[in-house]
Each structure stands twice: as C-alpha cells, then as structure tokens.
Amino acid sequence: MGLAGLLALFCTQVxxxxxxxxxxxxxxxxxxxxxVGSIAFKxxxxxxxxxxxxIVGIWLVGDYTSTPAIFLPVLFLVMAFASYKFGQVxxxxxxxxxYLLGFTTLTIATDGVTDPAQAxxxxxxxxxxxxxxLVSSLLVTSILWPRYARKEFVEAGLAALKTVNRFVSAPVQxxxxxxxxxxxxxxxxxxxxxxxxxxxxxxxxxxRESTFFSARLSxxxxxxxxLINLFYAGLDLSRHRVEPWFLDHMRPExxxxxxxxxxxxxxxxxxxxxxxxLRSSRLNEAFAALQExxxxxxxxGVLIAAPLQTAIALAGNFAAIRSLCDELNNIRSAMxxxxxxxxxxxxxxxxxxxxxxxxxxxxxxxxxxxLAAVIxxxxxKWINPPGSASIPPMAWILTILGRTxxxxxxxGDLRAFQDACLKALVLAGCVFLLILATxxxxxxxxxxxxxxxxxFIFGFLTARTAGINSWILVGYLTISAFVGLNPxxxxxxxxxxxTFLGLIIGIAIGTVVGRLIWxxxxxxxLKDNLLTLFAQIKALLGADPHREKIQTQLAILPVEALQxxxxxxxxxxxxxxxxxxxxxxxxxxxxxxxxxxxxxRRDRLSEITEQILKPQSERLEIxxxxxxxxxxxxFRQGDCRRQLPSMRGxxxxxxxxxxxxxxxxxxxxxxxxxxxxxxxxxxxxxxTADALDECSGLLCTLQIQxxxxxxxx
Numbered sequence: 001m002g003l004a005g006l007l008a009l010f011c012t013q014v015x016x017x018x019x020x021x022x023x024x025x026x027x028x029x030x031x032x033x034x035x036v037g038s039i040a041f042k043x044x045x046x047x048x049x050x051x052x053x054x055i056v057g058i059w060l061v062g063d064y065t066s067t068p069a070i071f072l073p074v075l076f077l078v079m080a081f082a083s084y085k086f087g088q089v090x091x092x093x094x095x096x097x098x099y100l101l102g103f104t105t106l107t108i109a110t111d112g113v114t115d116p117a118q119a120x121x122x123x124x125x126x127x128x129x130x131x132x133x134l135v136s137s138l139l140v141t142s143i144l145w146p147r148y149a150r151k152e153f154v155e156a157g158l159a160a161l162k163t164v165n166r167f168v169s170a171p172v173q174x175x176x177x178x179x180x181x182x183x184x185x186x187x188x189x190x191x192x193x194x195x196x197x198x199x200x201x202x203x204x205x206x207x208r209e210s211t212f213f214s215a216r217l218s219x220x221x222x223x224x225x226x227l228i229n230l231f232y233a234g235l236d237l238s239r240h241r242v243e244p245w246f247l248d249h250m251r252p253e254x255x256x257x258x259x260x261x262x263x264x265x266x267x268x269x270x271x272x273x274x275x276x277x278l279r280s281s282r283l284n285e286a287f288a289a290l291q292e293x294x295x296x297x298x299x300x301g302v303l304i305a306a307p308l309q310t311a312i313a314l315a316g317n318f319a320a321i322r323s324l325c326d327e328l329n330n331i332r333s334a335m336x337x338x339x340x341x342x343x344x345x346x347x348x349x350x351x352x353x354x355x356x357x358x359x360x361x362x363x364x365x366x367x368x369x370x371l372a373a374v375i376x377x378x379x380x381k382w383i384n385p386p387g388s389a390s391i392p393p394m395a396w397i398l399t400i401l402g403r404t405x406x407x408x409x410x411x412g413d414l415r416a417f418q419d420a421c422l423k424a425l426v427l428a429g430c431v432f433l434l435i436l437a438t439x440x441x442x443x444x445x446x447x448x449x450x451x452x453x454x455x456f457i458f459g460f461l462t463a464r465t466a467g468i469n470s471w472i473l474v475g476y477l478t479i480s481a482f483v484g485l486n487p488x489x490x491x492x493x494x495x496x497x498x499t500f501l502g503l504i505i506g507i508a509i510g511t512v513v514g515r516l517i518w519x520x521x522x523x524x525x526l527k528d529n530l531l532t533l534f535a536q537i538k539a540l541l542g543a544d545p546h547r548e549k550i551q552t553q554l555a556i557l558p559v560e561a562l563q564x565x566x567x568x569x570x571x572x573x574x575x576x577x578x579x580x581x582x583x584x585x586x587x588x589x590x591x592x593x594x595x596x597x598x599x600x601r602r603d604r605l606s607e608i609t610e611q612i613l614k615p616q617s618e619r620l621e622i623x624x625x626x627x628x629x630x631x632x633x634x635f636r637q638g639d640c641r642r643q644l645p646s647m648r649g650x651x652x653x654x655x656x657x658x659x660x661x662x663x664x665x666x667x668x669x670x671x672x673x674x675x676x677x678x679x680x681x682x683x684x685x686x687x688t689a690d691a692l693d694e695c696s697g698l699l700c701t702l703q704i705q706x707x708x709x710x711x712x713x
Contacts, residue, residue, distance in 0.1 A: 001027070001028065001031040001032075001455045001456065001458065001459030002451075002452040002453070002455040002456035002459065003140050003144065003452075004027045004031050004136045004137050004139075004140040004141070004455075005024055005027050005028070005136075005451055005452065005455040006448055006451065006452055007136040007139065007140065008020070008023040008024055008026070008027045008132055008133050008136040008137075009023070009024065009448065009451060009483070011023070011132045011135075011136065012129065012132055015128075015132070017125065017128055017129055017132065018125055019125055019126075019129050019484065020129070020483055020484070020486075021480040021481065021482075021483040021484030022125075022126060022129035022130060022133070022480070023129045023130070023132040023133040023136070024133070024451075024479060024480055024483045025133070025476060025477070025479070025480035026046070026129070026130050026132075026133025026134060026137070027133045027136055027137050027455075028455070028458070028475075028476050028479055028480070029476060030046070030133065030134065030137040030141075031137055031140070031141065031459065032459075032462065032468065032472070045096045045097040045100070046096065046097070046100050046130065046134060047127075047130065047131065047134065048097045048100075049096065049097035049098060049099065049100025049101045049103075049104065050100050050101075050104045050126065050127055050130050051127060052097070052100075052101045052104075053100055053101040053102065053103065053104025053105040053107075053108070054104050054108060054123035054124075054126055054127055055123075056078060056101065056104075056105045057104060057105040057106075057107070057108025057109055057112065057119065057122075057123060058108060058112075058119045058120055058123045060074060060075060060078075060105070060108075060109060060112075061108060061109055061112030061113070061119040062112075062119050062120075065112060065113060068378075068381070072374050072377070072378065075105070075106075075109060075370075075373060075374055075377060076370040076371070076373070076374045077370065078101075078102065078105055078370075079102050079105070079106060079369050079370040079372075079373040079374070079396065080366040080367055080369060080370030081098070081102075081366065082098045082099060082101050082102025082103075082105070082366075082369070083102060083362075083365055083366040083368070083369030083370065083396075083399075083400045084359075084362045084363060084365065084366030085098035085099075086098060086099045086102070086362075086400060087359060087361070087362030087365060087366075087403075102369070102373075102396070103393065103396075103397075104123075104126055106373055106377075106392050106393060106396055107122075107126060107392075107393060108122050108123055108126065109373075109377055109392070110376075110377065110380065110388065110389055110391070110392045110393070111389060113377060113380050113381055149202065149205060149206030149212075149213045150206070150212060150213055150338070150339045152202055153199065153202045153203065153206060153213070153220065153338070154338055156195065156198050156199050156202055157199060157223060157227065157335070157338070158268075158269050158271065159195055160192065160195040160196065160199060160227055161227070161265070161268055161269045161331070162269050163188060163191050163192045163195060164192065164227065164230055164231050164234065165265040165269060166188055167185070167188045167189070167192070167231060167234050167235075168230070168231075168233075168234030168237070168261075168265075168324065169261075169262065169265075189586065192231060193559075193562055193582075193586075196224075196227075196228070196559050197559055197562070197563060199224060199227075200224075200556060200559045200560070203217075203220055203221075203224070206220070212339055213339065215339075216337070216338075216339045219334070219337040219338055219339065220338065221552045221555075222334045222337060223331070223334040223335065223337070223338060224552075224555050224556070225334075225551055225552055225555045226327060226330040226331040226333075226334040227331060227334075228555050228589070228593070229327050229330070229593060229596070230324075230327040230328065230330075230331050232589065232590060232593035232594075233320065233323045233324045233327045233593070234324065235590060235593075236320045236323065236593070236594070236597070236687070237317075237320040237321065237323075237324055249293070250290065250293040250294065253286075253289050253290040253293045254290065256286045256289065256290075257283075257286040257287055257289075257290050257321070259286075260281060260282050260283045260285075260286035260287075261283065261324070261325075261328065263281050263282070263283070264281045264283045264328050264332075265328075267279055267281055267332075268328075268331060268332065268335065277336075278332060278335065278336065283325055283328060283329070284325070284329070287321070287322070287325045290321070294318060294676075313683070314679075315676050315678075315679030315680045315683060316679070316680060316683035316684075316687070318676060318680070319601075319676070319680035319683065319684075323597060361403070361528070364517075364518040365399075365400050365402075365403070365518075366400075367517075367518075368399045368400070368513055368514060368517050368518060369396055369399050369400040371399075371513055371517065372392075372395040372396050372398075372399040372509055372510055372513045372514075373392055373395070373396045375395070375509055375513065376391045376392035376395045376396070376506065376509055377392055379391065379505075379509070380392070385501070385502065385505055386497070386498035386499075386501045386502055386505075387498045387499045387500065387501045387502015387503065387505065388502060389484075389502065390477060390481055390499060390502035390503045390506055391502050391503075391505050391506040391509065392506065393477060393506065394473075394474075394477050394502075394503055394506025394507055394509075394510060395506045395507075395509035395510040395513070396510070397473050397476075397477070397510070398470060398473060398506070398507060398510030398511065398514060399510045399513050399514045401468060401470070401473060402514055402519070402520030403520050403525070404468055404469075405468065405469040405470045405473075405520075406520060406522060406525060406563075406564065406567060410469040410470060410471075410567070411522060411567055411569065412519070412520035412521055412522055412525065412567070413514050413515045413519035413520045413521060414519075414521050414522060414567070414568075414569070414570065416511045416514060416515040416519070417511060417515065419470065419511075420507050420508060420511040423470075423471075423474055423504075423507050424504045424507065424508075426474075427474075427478065427500045427503055427504055427507075428500070428504075430478065430482075430500060431496055431497055431500045434482065434485075434496050435493050435496055437450070438485075438491050438496070451483065454479060454482070455479070458475055458479065462475075474503070474507070477503060477506075478500075478503060481499050481500070481502075481503060484499070485499060519710065521710065522564045522565070522567040522568045523564075523568050523570075523573075523704075523707055523708055523709075525560075525564040526561055526564040526565050526568070526581070527635055527636075527708065529557050529558075529560055529561040529564065530561060530588075530631075530635050531632060531635060531636065532553075532557060533554065533557045533558065533561070533588060533592075534628050534631050534632050534635075535632075536550050536553055536554050536557070537554065537591070537592060537595060537628060538625055538628050540554070540595060540596070540599065541595060541599070541621055541624060541625060542625075551596060554592045555592075558585050558586075558588060558589045558592070561585050562582060562585050565578060565581040565582055565585060566578060566582070568581070568707060570707055571706075571707070572703070572706030572707035573706070573707040577702070577703060577707075580698060580701055580702055581702070583698055584695060584698040584699060584702070587691065587694045587695045587698055588695060590691050590694070591688070591691040591692060591695060594684065594687045594688045594691050595624075595688055597684055597687075598681070598684040598685065598687075598688050601677060601680060601681050601684055613654065613657055613658075613678070613681070613682075616650065616653050616654040616657050617654070617681075617685065619650045619653070620647065620650045620651070620654065620685055620689070623645065623647045623650055624647075624688065624689075624692060626645055627644065627645060627647070627692050627696065630642065630644055630645070631695070631696075631699065634699060634704075635704070635708075638704055638705050638708035638709065639704070639705050640699050640700055640701075640702045640703075640704060640705075641700070641705075644696045644699075644700070647689045647692070647693075651685065651686060651689055654682055654685060655682070658678065658679070658682050661678065
C-alpha cells in the first residue's frame with residue numbers, strides 16, 4: 001500500500017493533476033482488496049462507475065443546481081439506488097460500479113453546488129485521478145507479493161479439515177472402544193467455528209475481488225456444505241454406542257474401516273502440487289466389507305433377537321458410519337472441484353443463481369444513504385460549513401457500510417455516538433500534529449517518507465481485518481484529506497482545521513442518520529438471520545424444489561449468526577447470555593444436519609413399511625414445523641418464556657408402528673438394506689426430535705427481552 005501510494009503521488013505530480021488525494025483514495029481502497037485476479041475486473045468496474053457517475057453528476061449540477069426542488073429529489077434517488085446496489089457487492093462484482101457511480105456523483109455534486117461552472121472540469125479531473133490510482137494499484141499488486149484468493153481458500157480449508165479430523169477420530173475410535181470417549185469437544189467446536197468464519201470471509205472476498213474465484217462460486221459453496229456436513233456426521237456418530245456383544249461379531253471389519261477413515265483424512269489434508277490428483281484410498285472397500293459382515297450377522301438372527309431399542313441403536317450407528325463415509329467421498333469430490341492457482345479451472349458445479357428477490361434490508365440502507373447525501377448537500381447550500389468537500393462522502397459512506405462493519409468484527413451502529421465522539425477526538429489530535437508537521441512536509445522527500453509510513457502502518461494494521469469497519473472508513477478519507485492539503489506549499493492552519501472539521505461534521509451526519517433510522521444492530525442482524533434460518537428449515541421439511549440452494553444458505557446463515565451473537569455487547573446481554581446464544585446456534589447447526597439426513601432417507605422406504613409409517617412420519621413433521629413456528633414467535637416478539645409443545649406422543653406411536661412391523665416379520669424376505677433403512681429412519685426422527693428439544697431447552701433459558709430491542713445508544 002505504501003509503494004502504490006508513492007507511485008500514485010509521483011504520477012499525479014508528473015502529470016500535474018490538481019487533486020492527487022483522489023488518486024491516493026483509490027489506491028487505499030483498491031489495495032485493501034489484497035487479491036490478484038481480482039483487481040483488474042474491479043478496476044474496470046471502478047472506471048465504468050466513475051465515468052457514469054461523472055456524467056450523472058455533471059448533468060445534475062449543470063441543469064438543476066438552481067432548482068433545489070428537482071436537484072435534491074433526483075440526487076436522493078441516485079444515491080439511494082447506488083446504496084441499494086452496493087448491497088450486492090458481496091455476491092457479485094458488477095455492483096461495485098454502482099458504488100462508484102454514487103461516490104462520483106456525490107463528489108461532483110458537492111463541489112458543483114458552490115461552483116456549477118466547474119462541473120465538467122471536476123468530472124474530468126476525477127476520472128483522470130482514479131485512472132492513475134488504478135494503474136498504480138494494478139502494477140504494485142501484480143508484481144510485488146501477489147496473493148490469490150483461490151490459494152488461500154484451499155489453505156484455510158485444509159486447516160479446517162485438520163480440525164474435523166481431530167473431532168471425528170475420537171467418536172470413530174469410541175465406536176470400537178467405548179472407553180475411549182471424545183474429549184475437548186467444546187474447544188474443537190470453537191476452533192471450527194473460527195475457521196468457518198475465515199472461510200466465509202475468504203469466500204466473500206474472493207467472490208468480490210477475483211474473477212476466477214467468482215466463476216466457480218458454486219464449487220466453493222459445495223465445499224463449505226460438505227465440510228460442515230462432515231463435521232456434524234462425526235458429531236452424530238458420537239451419539240451412538242455399539243453394544244459390546246454386537247461389536248465382537250465384526251471387530252476386524254470395524255478396525256479396518258477405522259484405519260481406512262484415518263488414511264482418507266491423511267490424503268485430504270496433505271498439500272499436493274498443482275495438477276496432482278488425490279491418491280485413492282480403500283475407504284469404500286472397507287465400508288463394503290463391514291456392510292457384508294453386518295448382513296451375515298443379520299442372517300444369523302443376531303439383529304432379530306436384539307430388543308427393539310438396541311436394534312434401532314445398531315441401525316443408527318451403522319447409518320452414521322455410512323454418512324461419515326459418504327461425506328468423506330463428498331468432501332473429496334468438493335476438493336477436486338476447487339479452483340487452484342496454476343491449474344486449469346475445474347468443471348463448474350450446477351449453481352442456483354436465480355433472479356434475486358428485493359432485499360428489504362438494503363432498501364432501507366438505500367433510503368438512509370440517500371437521506372445522508374441530501375442532508376449533507378442541503379447543509380452545504382444552507383450554511384456553507386468548513387471542509388465542505390469532505391462532508392457528503394464521509395456521511396454517505398458511514399451510513400451505508402454498517403452491515404459490512406459488523407461482519408468485519410465491529411458493532412455496526414451499536415454505540416455509534418460514543419464511537420463518533422472518539423473519532424472526533426482522534427481527528428482533533430491529527431489536526432494538532434499536522435499543524436506542527438506542515439513546515440517539515442514542504443520538502444518533497446519528507447512528504448513521500450511520511451506518506452509511505454502512514455500508508456504502511458494503515459495497511460499493516462488493517463491487513464487481517466475481515467472486511468471494512470468504520471475506523472477503516474475514517475482512515476480512508478483522513479489519508480485522502482491529508483494528501484489533499486498539499487503540504488508541499490505553505491498551508492494555513494485554518495485550512496487544516498476546516499478540512500478536519502468537515503470530516504467531523506460528516507461523521508456526525510452519518511452517525512445520526514445511521515443510528516436513528518433503521519440502525520444496524522448485532523441483535524437485530526442475529527434476529528433476522530435466525531428468522532430466515534427457521535423459514536429455510538421449514539422450506540427444507542416442506543420438500544422445497546430448490547433444496548441445494550437452501551442447504552447452502554443453511555450452511556452460511558449460522559456462521560453469520562455466530563459473528564453477530566458475539567458482538568452483542570450491551571447491558572442485559574452478559575458473557576453467559578452470549579455463551580447461551582452461541583450454544584443455541586450450534587444446536588441449530590446440529591438440527592439442520594439431522595433434518596438433511598432425515599430427508600435423504602425418508603424417500604427410500606419400501607412400499608410395505610411406507611404404508612404403516614407414513615401417518616406417523618407426517619404427524620411428526622407437522623409437529624417439527626409447529627415447534628419451529630414457536631421458535632419464530634419467540635424471536636419475533638422478543639420473549640422466550642412460553643410453553644413448548646411435546647413430541648413424545650408421536651414418537652411413541654412411531655415406535656409402536658415399528659414394533660408392529662417387527663412382530664409381523666414383514667421385512668424378513670427383503671435384503672438387509674430394507675430393515676436397516678426402516679430402523680435408521682426411526683432413529684433419524686428421534687435424533688431430529690432430540691435436536692429440537694435441545695434447541696427448546698436452550699431457548700427457554702435466554703433472556704432476550706432484556707436486549708432484543710433498540711438499546712445501547
């Protein structure tokens with residue numbers, strides 16, 4: 001970032017461009033992207049957005065500045081539309097042009113309000129300065145220490161797989177040796193949550209910045225879903241225990257499968273060279289041998305002689321092992337589908353890029369962005385405040401980036417007024433230091449050295465931030481304002497003070513609009529995520545045709561919900577309460593996996609058993625949906641103190657139906673797979689009910705009525 005900034009400053013001086021701060025701002029924003037493959041397309045979008053914004057801004061200023069009744073509403077519509085489209089940047093790259101359209105329009109409108117005759121010159125200067133910043137960023141990023149989103153995603157994925165290996169190996173070993181119980185489950189789960197957040201942020205950054213990455217987004221989604229399913233397949237296996245007398249019949253086969261699973265994990269987590277294929281393992285052969293041994297055991301009447309609950313447990317254990325092997329095969333396929341640097345792009349998996357519905361969250365953000373822009377420009381025309389050039393950009397950016405700041409580890413608009421006061425104090429300190437340093441900065445070499453140090457420190461401190469928070473935004477515009485002062489010539493102290501006063505006024509406008517009108521609060525983001533999560537689970541139970549899309553969203557929503565839950569830092573939400581929220585979200589992740597496994601087995605029953613089990617299964621699924629409806633009402637009304645319906649009666653009826661099938665010996669003539677599927681399905685219904693009961697128990701302990709509303713100004 002430091003070297004790119006120096007190159008941009010040098011080029012603006014050589015070309016005698018009047019506003020080198022615009023080039024530096026472009027450098028700071030683009031260099032924060034960090035990934036190559038990336039910046040070229042983003043640069044094109046930036047140029048297109050800038051040119052379009054210059055045209056719109058010149059048209060507005062040139063024709064309607066003297067008619068505020070037309071100028072201000074049209075400016076509001078343009079800024080609201082640009083703000084709304086900016087909300088789609090996380091999923092695509094093209095909407096980035098809309099952000100630049102809004103920013104450029106606002107910049108030209110800001111300067112054009114005071115001098116409409118200069119609108120054309122301002123538009124041309126803006127485009128030239130941005131091109132200088134683009135070229136500088138492209139050269140430095142492509143040549144010096146390039147980073148590739150594809151490569152870093154694979155590395156983070158391997159690290160997460162190592163954690164899954166630690167977690168899965170314990171229950172697999174315990175299935176053979178019951179004395180070997182899993183340990184450190186909570187610690188491993190916390191580590192896995194952190195790694196999922198890293199992968200999710202990399203996925204967002206790669207999609208936003210890398211053309212190669214975004215072209216295979218469906219492949220990366222498939223990897224995330226498979227990784228999460230693999231983790232919870234291990235968790236499901238720990239729920240079952242094999243009876244020692246039954247294990248004695250197949251111990252060699254189980255030990256062979258355990259060795260094959262360990263070997264498969266070693267293959268998956270080993271780094272391999274570009275173009276090198278994953279070597280094969282004997283996982284499927286070992287599982288086939290175990291399946292054959294179970295079949296032999298059934299032929300000897302061992303399963304028939306066992307009590308019903310023991311038979312269900314044995315079938316559940318076998319099905320959990322099957323699920324683990326299936327997920328290992330899926331993760332292998334998903335890894336082979338990841339795009340790697342130095343390799344030709346793999347075949348893209350089918351994706352669900354349907355026409356997106358209206359996102360009402362970003363509609364509200366668009367309205368807020370338009371209001372902040374109009375209020376700022378109106379203020380300029382009304383009282384002509386100091387530092388006018390900095391006010392509208394600062395107010396607009398702070399208003400529209402609340403959700404982005406929350407994902408980057410910030411609090412969104414929570415405690416926005418305290419943060420605004422702190423930012424104002426920091427900027428006041430910058431004024432004091434700059435007044436003292438201005439005489440020294442008149443030397444060109446010193447100016448370059450200081451600029452390099454500022455950009456280097458800023459880049460170093462923000463390199464590991466997963467996104468852009470409000471402090472980074474203030475840093476962007478503060479660095480730009482510092483360069484715009486042009487300290488190589490004598491700068492009056494009043495000019496320095498006015499410039500930073502403009503930044504502070506912009507912060508004040510952005511804070512008031514952002515905090516008082518539909519504020520972005522962690523508890524509200526968590527609420528929206530959970531309500532969407534429940535709706536998607538119900539859609540999954542209702543056999544929605546877009547099942548792959550739903551499963552991908554259900555894999556991502558809990559990760560974002562965990563991020564939001566950890567940022568609720570207000571009175572009424574203690575550390576213990578946040579721990580309960582995290583436990584609930586993890587329980588919901590378990591519920592999602594169990595429902596997915598249930599649905600994958602529900603449609604594979606024989607006609608004989610389906611006629612008997614269908615009424616019980618339909619009644620249970622209705623009760624599952626009713627329980628989810630209660631969850632929705634709890635979070636929608638902000639009160640978890642309510643009685644939850646029981647599902648024990650429906651489960652008992654299903655057990656009675658299974659006992660009836662067993663007593664009649666209805667499956668004796670069928671292959672082993674038929675009774676195992678029936679028993680496993682019953683076990684899956686029990687597992688789903690248990691997961692819902694666990695969620696209910698955690699839900700009833702929450703005190704969300706104390707912090708669910710709009711608190712913590």
